[in-house]
Amino acid sequence: MEDKDSKLLKSTFYFKWIFASLAVLLLLLACSLYSLYSIRKMQESNAENAKRIAELQEQMKLVTESNALTVFGLEQMGEMQRVGDSSTTTDNVLKRKLDSLERQNYHNALMARLEAMNASVLSKAQDDSKQLYANYLTHINSILVFFGVLISVIIFSVSYLFNKKTDEVIKEHEEKLEEQDKKLKELVEQTNKSAKEAKQSADEILAISAIASIISTAKTFEAKGEYDRALDYYKTAVIECETKLGKEHLYTATTYGNIAGVYWLKDDYDEALKYLEKALKIRETKLGKDHIDTSETYNNIAVMYDEKGDYDRALVYYMKALEIKETKLGKNHPDTACTYNNIAGVYYAKGDYDNALKYHKKALEIRETKLGEDHPDTASSYNNLAFVFDSKRDHFNALRYFVKAIKVWLNRDYRHPDAKLYFDNMKRCYNKSKKNQPFEGWVKDQLNDGERAAFSKLMEGE
Numbered sequence: 320m321e322d323k324d325s326k327l328l329k330s331t332f333y334f335k336w337i338f339a340s341l342a343v344l345l346l347l348l349a350c351s352l353y354s355l356y357s358i359r360k361m362q363e364s365n366a367e368n369a370k371r372i373a374e375l376q377e378q379m380k381l382v383t384e385s386n387a388l389t390v391f392g393l394e395q396m397g398e399m400q401r402v403g404d405s406s407t408t409t410d411n412v413l414k415r416k417l418d419s420l421e422r423q424n425y426h427n428a429l430m431a432r433l434e435a436m437n438a439s440v441l442s443k444a445q446d447d448s449k450q451l452y453a454n455y456l457t458h459i460n461s462i463l464v465f466f467g468v469l470i471s472v473i474i475f476s477v478s479y480l481f482n483k484k485t486d487e488v489i490k491e492h493e494e495k496l497e498e499q500d501k502k503l504k505e506l507v508e509q510t511n512k513s514a515k516e517a518k519q520s521a522d523e524i525l526a527i528s529a530i531a532s533i534i535s536t537a538k539t540f541e542a543k544g545e546y547d548r549a550l551d552y553y554k555t556a557v558i559e560c561e562t563k564l565g566k567e568h569l570y571t572a573t574t575y576g577n578i579a580g581v582y583w584l585k586d587d588y589d590e591a592l593k594y595l596e597k598a599l600k601i602r603e604t605k606l607g608k609d610h611i612d613t614s615e616t617y618n619n620i621a622v623m624y625d626e627k628g629d630y631d632r633a634l635v636y637y638m639k640a641l642e643i644k645e646t647k648l649g650k651n652h653p654d655t656a657c658t659y660n661n662i663a664g665v666y667y668a669k670g671d672y673d674n675a676l677k678y679h680k681k682a683l684e685i686r687e688t689k690l691g692e693d694h695p696d697t698a699s700s701y702n703n704l705a706f707v708f709d710s711k712r713d714h715f716n717a718l719r720y721f722v723k724a725i726k727v728w729l730n731r732d733y734r735h736p737d738a739k740l741y742f743d744n745m746k747r748c749y750n751k752s753k754k755n756q757p758f759e760g761w762v763k764d765q766l767n768d769g770e771r772a773a774f775s776k777l778m779e780g781e
Contacts, residue, residue: 614643698727
């Protein structure tokens, strides 16, 4: 590919060079033709001057002959007068001789003027011829000098352009080679990196597969309530993670979170927080502080502080989790509703019932819209709101939301534990409201026929 490009560049350059040479040759040809034309014009001018000289000479010859005839005629006329008039006196003879002599002088003067004119014309013609010849030589010398300078400039320019173009071609060729070498090195590095990553990935998959088996066993003991044995397996899994995957690996962070969950079940919140902090550090470094998985760790840390009664610190971490969820998931997402619910729970524990109502209502609005009024999570929000109103001694609204909560389970499955829980909460609130109507009769008034039948079965199960 490189040779083809070089040949193409050279061919293009040669074509341009040949075109420039042809243009120069055409210019030289035009100059030569112009020189020939100039010489031709000079020759025509010389011929014209020669013709004029010849005409002048012919005119002088005619004038000379005419003058000679005139003189001869005058002389003859004098002789005839002398022969015809013998009685003429000596004075008359002298007078005629003087006239003849005057005419002869006039003739000589005329001839002298003619000869002077002839000499002047000849001299001028010779001077013109010499000047023409000198101009001819000067013109020829100028043309030769011009051609010499032009050819020198052309040779220098062509040599300079050829060398410059050759340098450009070589430089461009070298740059292409350097670029290709660079790309080749990058490709080799990328290939090596990909191979290394593929090997690491394969090793990671094998390691994670082995660790996942240990974690599965730990979860089994956790589900059975054997928390200490579950912790033994989880900690073995952590050692494997730190050794084979590294202390900064995300799977290591997940295992830290599993251990924290077991300590939470054992009510050991300080140990749970220790492992959650380790998991948080890894996730903030690897994923960033605005990642959704990081928000879950913030949420779990908030739960631990909530359980410890440190509500202010719990709110700090809940708010961090909420900010990420509102940004990443949106303010109307069910997971965002869970965080609203948790924040409301902290405000309730602090005795700040107004803020508790505010966040419970936000959670309820999302759940009614996204999940529906008959969803268990929506029933939980109804129950939570009822609790807050009950604490505010607003028994009317508290009973209204308790009824909404229990209706969900009467229509779904009255045997569910939440149905019994909501029933007990509602009965306790009803008794505090000091209504005169019996509780069962009041409840049945709030229900439809199907709900009454399920409520009766719930009462019988009681």
